[in-house]
Every structure is written in C-alpha cells, then in structure tokens.
Amino acid sequence: MINENSEIILSVRDLRANVDGTEILKGLNLEVRAGEIHAIMGLNGSGKSTFSKVLAGHPDYEVTAGEIHFKGQDLLELEPHDRATSGIFLAFQYPLEIPGVSNRDFLRVAFNAHRKARGEDEIDVFDFDDLIEEKLNVVKMDASFLDRSVNEGFSGGEKKRNEILQMALLEPALAILDETDSGLDIDALKTVAGGVNQLSTSDNAVVLITHYQRMLDYIVPDYVHVMADGRIITTGGKDLAKELESRGYEWVLEADRTGVTA
Amino acid sequence: MSASVQSLVSQPYKYGFTTNIEVDTIPRGLSEDVVRMISAKKNEPEFMLEFRLRAYRKWLTMAEPAWPNVKYPPIDYQNIVYYSAPKTQAKKLGSLDEVDPTMLETFEKLGIPLSEQKRLANVAVDAIFDSVSIATTFKEKLAESGVIFCSISEALQEHPDLVEKYLGTVVPIGDNYFAALNSAVFSDGSFVYIPKDTQCPMDLSTYFRINNGESGQFERTLIVAESGSSVTYLEGCTAPMYDSNQLHAAIVELVAMDNASINYSTVQNWFAGDENGKGGIYNFVTKRGLCAGKNSKISWTQVETGSAITWKYPSCVLVGDNSVGEFYSVALTNNHQQADTGTKMVHVGKNTRSTIISKGISAAKSKNSYRGLVKMGPKAEGARNYSQCDSMLIGDTSSANTFPYIQVQNSTAQVEHEASTSKIGEDQLFYFAQRGISPEDAVSMIISGFCRDVFNKLPMEFAAEADKLLALKLENTVG
Numbered sequence: 001m002i003n004e005n006s007e008i009i010l011s012v013r014d015l016r017a018n019v020d021g022t023e024i025l026k027g028l029n030l031e032v033r034a035g036e037i038h039a040i041m042g043l044n045g046s047g048k049s050t051f052s053k054v055l056a057g058h059p060d061y062e063v064t065a066g067e068i069h070f071k072g073q074d075l076l077e078l079e080p081h082d083r084a085t086s087g088i089f090l091a092f093q094y095p096l097e098i099p100g101v102s103n104r105d106f107l108r109v110a111f112n113a114h115r116k117a118r119g120e121d122e123i124d125v126f127d128f129d130d131l132i133e134e135k136l137n138v139v140k141m142d143a144s145f146l147d148r149s150v151n152e153g154f155s156g157g158e159k160k161r162n163e164i165l166q167m168a169l170l171e172p173a174l175a176i177l178d179e180t181d182s183g184l185d186i187d188a189l190k191t192v193a194g195g196v197n198q199l200s201t202s203d204n205a206v207v208l209i210t211h212y213q214r215m216l217d218y219i220v221p222d223y224v225h226v227m228a229d230g231r232i233i234t235t236g237g238k239d240l241a242k243e244l245e246s247r248g249y250e251w252v253l254e255a256d257r258t259g260v261t262a
Numbered sequence: 263m264s265a266s267v268q269s270l271v272s273q274p275y276k277y278g279f280t281t282n283i284e285v286d287t288i289p290r291g292l293s294e295d296v297v298r299m300i301s302a303k304k305n306e307p308e309f310m311l312e313f314r315l316r317a318y319r320k321w322l323t324m325a326e327p328a329w330p331n332v333k334y335p336p337i338d339y340q341n342i343v344y345y346s347a348p349k350t351q352a353k354k355l356g357s358l359d360e361v362d363p364t365m366l367e368t369f370e371k372l373g374i375p376l377s378e379q380k381r382l383a384n385v386a387v388d389a390i391f392d393s394v395s396i397a398t399t400f401k402e403k404l405a406e407s408g409v410i411f412c413s414i415s416e417a418l419q420e421h422p423d424l425v426e427k428y429l430g431t432v433v434p435i436g437d438n439y440f441a442a443l444n445s446a447v448f449s450d451g452s453f454v455y456i457p458k459d460t461q462c463p464m465d466l467s468t469y470f471r472i473n474n475g476e477s478g479q480f481e482r483t484l485i486v487a488e489s490g491s492s493v494t495y496l497e498g499c500t501a502p503m504y505d506s507n508q509l510h511a512a513i514v515e516l517v518a519m520d521n522a523s524i525n526y527s528t529v530q531n532w533f534a535g536d537e538n539g540k541g542g543i544y545n546f547v548t549k550r551g552l553c554a555g556k557n558s559k560i561s562w563t564q565v566e567t568g569s570a571i572t573w574k575y576p577s578c579v580l581v582g583d584n585s586v587g588e589f590y591s592v593a594l595t596n597n598h599q600q601a602d603t604g605t606k607m608v609h610v611g612k613n614t615r616s617t618i619i620s621k622g623i624s625a626a627k628s629k630n631s632y633r634g635l636v637k638m639g640p641k642a643e644g645a646r647n648y649s650q651c652d653s654m655l656i657g658d659t660s661s662a663n664t665f666p667y668i669q670v671q672n673s674t675a676q677v678e679h680e681a682s683t684s685k686i687g688e689d690q691l692f693y694f695a696q697r698g699i700s701p702e703d704a705v706s707m708i709i710s711g712f713c714r715d716v717f718n719k720l721p722m723e724f725a726a727e728a729d730k731l732l733a734l735k736l737e738n739t740v741g
Contacts, residue, residue: 058692100714
C-alpha cells in the first residue's frame with residue numbers, strides 16, 4: 001500500500017559491493033517506505049540475492065561504496081545480529097539445517113535476543129510456548145515441527161514455511177524474501193503467500209526477490225523493480241511483472257542499453 | 263574460515279594458578295630404588311611392593327606405543343619426579359579440619375569446597391593433590407551403608423585384602439607401556455567398594471589436581487561393585503599452566519558383579535598448553551571396566567576438553583551374560599591439542615550389548631581422532647553393538663579422524679557403525695545472526711546440540727558444568 005507520507009524504512013544509495021574481489025552490485029538505488037511491498041526481479045546473476053545478503057550483513061560481501069540507511073540508522077555500522085534485532089529479516093533461499101538444536105529452542109533464543117535488544121525481559125518457556133502455538137497458524141504448521149531440529153529433514157516447502165514462521169514471530173520492520181517461492185508447489189505457495197499477507201501491515205515493508213510472476217499473483221506488489229548487472233534498471237507497478245512474464249527481460253535490458261525508459 | 267570463528271574457541275584457562283606449598287619430593291628419575299622408595303614412603307604391604315617391582319621390570323622391556331595419531335617429542339622418563347606430596351600431609355589427619363588451609367583454599371578456588379560447612383550436599387569428594395589424597399568427605403556417612411570410599415593408600419592400610427584381590431585384575435601390569443609405568447609408581451587415587459545389594463547413597467567423586475611442575479601424576483582408581491549394587495562416580499581434573507609438559511598416566515579399574523551397575527563420568531580439563539602449543543599435560547590413561555557378572559552394566563561418560571595430548575580408551579570387557587557396556591564421549595580439541603581417544607567393547611558373554619556414542623569437536627590446528635574396537639568373541643551369542651561417531655570441525659585448519667576396528671567371531675552377533683562429519687560454517691552462523699543470535703551464543707547452541715546425546719548421560723551437576731565448559735572453551739572462535 002503506497003502512502004507517500006509514511007516513514008522511509010530503507011534507503012539505499014549508489015551501493016556497490018564485491019564478493020571475492022568481483023564487483024556484483026554496481027550502484028544500486030532503492031527506497032522503501034512503511035506499508036509498501038516491493039518485488040525485485042531479474043535474471044540469474046543480476047545481483048538480487050547478493051543485495052539481500054548485503055542488507056543482512058553476510059561477511060562474504062564487502063561494501064565498497066554507497067550508503068544504506070535503515071529506519072534512519074547507518075545499517076553498515078551494525079553487526080549482522082544487530083541488524084536482525086533492529087528489524088531486518090531475511091527469509092533464506094536455502095534455509096540452513098542445525099542438527100541437535102530444536103526449532104523451539106532456536107525460535108525462543110531468537111525471540112529473546114530481539115526482546116533483549118529492545119530492553120525487554122526475556123520470556124520464559126511457558127509464555128513462549130503459548131506465543132509460538134498462535135504463530136504456527138499463520139503458516140499452518142503442526143506443533144510437531146517445533147520439536148524437530150531446525151530444518152533438519154524438512155522438505156523444501158517445510159523449510160520455507162519455517163522461515164515465514166520466524167518472520168511471524170520476530171515481526172520485522174523489513175522482511176526480505178529471497179526466492180521464497182522457489183521449490184514450492186502451488187498449495188505451499190498459497191500458504192506462504194497467505195502468511196506474508198497476514199503479516200504485512202502499514203508499519204512494515206516487504207521486499208520480494210523472485211524470478212517469477214506467479215508469487216505476485218498472491219502477494220501483490222506496489223512496485224516491481226528489474227535488476228540487471230548489479231543495478232535496478234527499471235521500476236514499475238504490478239503490471240510490469242506480468243509484462244516481464246509474457247515478454248521476457250530482453251526488451252527491458254535493451255531499453256536500458258539504449259537509454260530509453262521502459 | 264575467518265580468524266573470527268577461531269577466536270571463539272580460545273578462552274583463557276582459569277585453573278592455571280599454582281599453589282605455593284612445601285613439598286616432600288624424591289629426586290628425579292626412575293629406578294628400582296625409586297619404586298621401593300615410593301612403596302616405603304607409603305608404608306605399603308609386601309604384596310604391593312612386589313606388584314610394583316614386577317610392573318617396573320615389565321615396563322623396562324616395553325616400548326612406548328607408536329600407533330596413536332599424535333606427535334610429541336620423546337619423553338625423558340628420567341627427568342620426571344615420581345613422588346611429590348605436600349609436607350603437611352605427611353602425617354595422617356584425624357579430621358578434615360586439620361587439612362592445611364592453603365589446600366582447602368586451592369580446592370575451594372577450583373569450585374570443590376572440602377570444608378565441613380561448604381561441601382557439596384550430595385556428592386562425596388576425594389581430593390587428590392599431586393601424588394596424594396588430601397581429604398575424603400562423607401566417609402563416615404558412607405560407612406553406615408557399608409560403602410568404602412577412601413584413597414587407595416588408605417585402602418592399602420585398612421583393606422589390603424580387597425585391594426590385593428582386585429588390583430590389576432582388569433588392567434594387568436603389562437597391559438600397555440603406560441599401564442606398566444603406572445603400576446610401578448602410582449602414588450594415590452581413589453578406592454571404592456560397594457557391598458552386596460547396596461545402592462550407594464550419594465554420588466562419589468574424585469578431583470585430581472596437578473600442582474608441581476616437575477612431577478608426573480600417576481593415580482590409580484579401583485571401584486568394585488558387588489552383586490546387586492550400584493554407584494555413580496564422577497571425576498574432574500585441572501592443572502596449573504606451565505610451559506613444560508607434565509606426564510599424567512593413570513589407571514582406572516572397575517569391577518561389576520551380577521546385576522551391579524557402575525556409572526563413571528569424567529570431565530577432563532587438564533591444562534591444554536597455550537595457543538602456540540607450549541606446555542600442557544600429556545594424558546596417557548588406561549580405563550577399563552569388567553562386567554564380570556550377569557546383567558551387570560558399566561557406563562563411561564567423558565567430556566575431554568583439556569590436555570596437550572590425550573590417549574585414552576575407556577573400555578568394557580563384557581564377560582557376564584546379558585551385561586551392558588556404554589561409552590558416551592565428547593572430545594574437544596583446540597589450538598595445538600591432539601586427542602586420540604575412543605573405547606574398546608569386548609563382548610565375551612552371551613547377549614551382551616554395547617553402545618558407543620562419540621562426538622569429536624576440533625578447532626584451530628588441533629587433531630582429534632576417534633579410535634574404537636568392537637570385538638565379538640566366539641561365545642558372544644546374540645551380542646549387539648551400536649556405534650555412532652560424529653565429528654565437527656570448526657574452521658579449516660583442524661582435523662578429525664575415525665579409526666573403527668571391528669572383529670566378529672560369532673555369526674549371531676550384530677554390529678552397527680554410523681559416522682558423520684560436519685562443520686560449523688560461516689553460513690550456519692550467519693543464519694543464527696540473521697535471527698538476532700550472537701556468534702558466541704550460536705556456537706554454543708550448535709555445540710550443545712551436537713553433544714546433547716552425551717550430555718544427557720551426565721549426572722545433573724556435571725551436565726550444566728560441561729555445557730558451560732565447552733562454551734567457555736569455544737569463546738571467541740567466531741566474530
């Protein structure tokens with residue numbers, strides 16, 4: 001939902017970043033306000049996932065130029081876990097498995113880390129159990145998932161739902177969903193999208209990174225950005241995604257090369 | 263991997279202090295005279311001196327084992343002091359209150375209060391400082407149930423028949439090089455005797471402290487559980503930080519009769535050497551339990567975090583039909599530590615069962631090897647073993663090895679072996695961080711998760727301590 005007076009949550013200016021000495025992001029600009037849903041689309045290798053990891057602070061990515069402000073703070077100053085507790089959430093494309101650590105413990109420790117960062121007391125296991133049972137409904141997950149090791153032996157769809165469960169629990173100001181739709185069958189896609197829609201409010205924002213239009217049938221974006229070669233080369237409304245689906249990317253890339261706006 | 267993951271594993275050793283105390287030592291070196299001198303100092307019965315001399319002569323004919331996957335410069339056995347005792351301890355003490363206050367302070371500092379007021383409520387402690395036992399708590403209370411818990415020196419005076427009957431029956435004097443050495447020169451250790459049909463009313467524990475920089479420590483522990491009895495035994499160890507290496511060669515023998523059970527847990531935190539590999543304890547230990555009776559059970563649980571070199575294979579010989587052997591182990595190595603540890607499960611009787619759960623964690627430039635033997639003898643009808651050996655690597659300069667040996671001589675026996683290797687990677691830590699969890703908390707959660715199956719087997723007091731110990735040891739490996 002676009003409201004030009006709402007708070008700017010994320011502001012990215014001329015961002016450049018390297019991985020292993022190769023420049024992947026080459027001057028990226030983006031502004032996200034509260035209440036908005038943005039989709040970032042683009043071909044493989046255009047830098048979409050890199051952008052999400054840079055926002056979250058992955059140590060392999062080195063920012064060489066530009067600025068990122070998150071809710072008025074200089075995000076690049078913050079350690080990854082401080083970025084998380086200040087409200088940045090990344091739903092991983094490939095969620096990690098953590099053998100021996102129960103999902104319930106993991107979620108509780110994460111939740112309490114967020115509370116601690118806000119200066120609130122940690123909550124005990126009983127209060128946490130009540131809270132998490134409620135959140136399970138958002139992604140229609142069975143409580144038995146809580147007692148399994150984090151993501152261990154989960155199917156692709158279960159892993160993605162587990163990511164959205166974490167988002168529901170941590171209530172981030174900015175959720176970045178990195179190809180959350182990949183590997184999901186249509187029912188799982190609907191569940192995940194339904195969860196994201198439930199969690200989306202006028203106070204927070206969502207950035208969806210995706211290859212395909214189909215996710216956007218369920219989570220309707222306010223803006224669609226096309227990324228190529230480490231920059232956002234064009235921005236449009238939800239119809240742009242449909243056009244990309246039917247016409248492919250070449251015409252946008254061509255327009256960018258010739259300097260004509262799409 | 264970044265230096266950051268590394269730094270999380272390195273935590274200053276907080277038990278590295280030295281106690282200044284006058285000691286009664288003998289000159290360096292080992293000879294028949296030294297063996298006689300040790301025996302004389304302890305006023306031992308004749309059979310003990312004979313035992314020691316036989317062991318010493320055997321030792322002279324043996325060679326240090328070369329097969330372990332560890333490297334260290336040759337040990338000069340003539341440059342070691344084989345007996346060192348605090349002077350104040352020379353005469354026998356009437357009560358704990360007569361113990362030198364410096365000693366009490368030392369143990370208090372280590373978290374092992376011995377004084378009457380502060381002692382641990384439900385654990386009886388035998389405190390061993392260098393070569394001698396300083397104090398044993400709750401002795402009288404235990405005696406009410408007929409349980410004997412005292413230092414082995416005292417047992418040699420008070421219960422020589424029991425010691426003579428069992429000493430060396432599980433680990434013979436010539437079992438291996440270090441066992442022979444221990445049998446010749448051992449100075450003290452704990453002795454436990456649980457009479458028939460008695461459940462030991464409290465946990466027993468021995469706390470070993472090496473203080474003297476030149477002395478070796480050679481303890482000998484003997485636990486006998488008569489038919490239908492049971493006991494839980496805990497063992498802890500620390501040492502000061504010296505830049506030379508000290509030798510620790512201990513023997514533990516357990517005997518379980520019909521329907522008896524012994525749970526033996528160790529948290530080993532000897533000084534491991536500094537980050538450059540200087541100093542640290544050479545820990546060459548022989549631990550073996552004999553399930554002599556039917557339905558008997560011996561369970562070893564160990565958390566090995568210290569020592570520059572660990573060479574240790576707590577084992578079970580399952581002679582009694584339906585007897586059970588268990589080995590649960592966490593071995594953590596960091597910096598330049600080297601561990602070659604595991605177990606031997608020797609199935610002799612029918613329907614004997616054994617379980618091996620081994621978790622190795624290696625960080626920095628350390629080397630961590632699991633070595634285990636499962637042997638099914640010709641008469642071990644229906645015997646079963648399950649082994650699981652998991653290794654976790656932190657960083658990319660450490661190594662983990664698994665050497666399983668399986669020998670089956672009975673066609674009805676079953677042996678299962680599972681192994682895995684995993685790595686705490688930056689991506690895993692990033693996942694935790696992205697959920698707001700700091701790298702220190704992440705590593706400690708991953709490690710406790712990895713070790714859970716073993717920690718669950720530790721007595722409660724130890725489980726929390728072990729968890730904390732690993733977290734401390736791993737502090738600053740990540741950042």
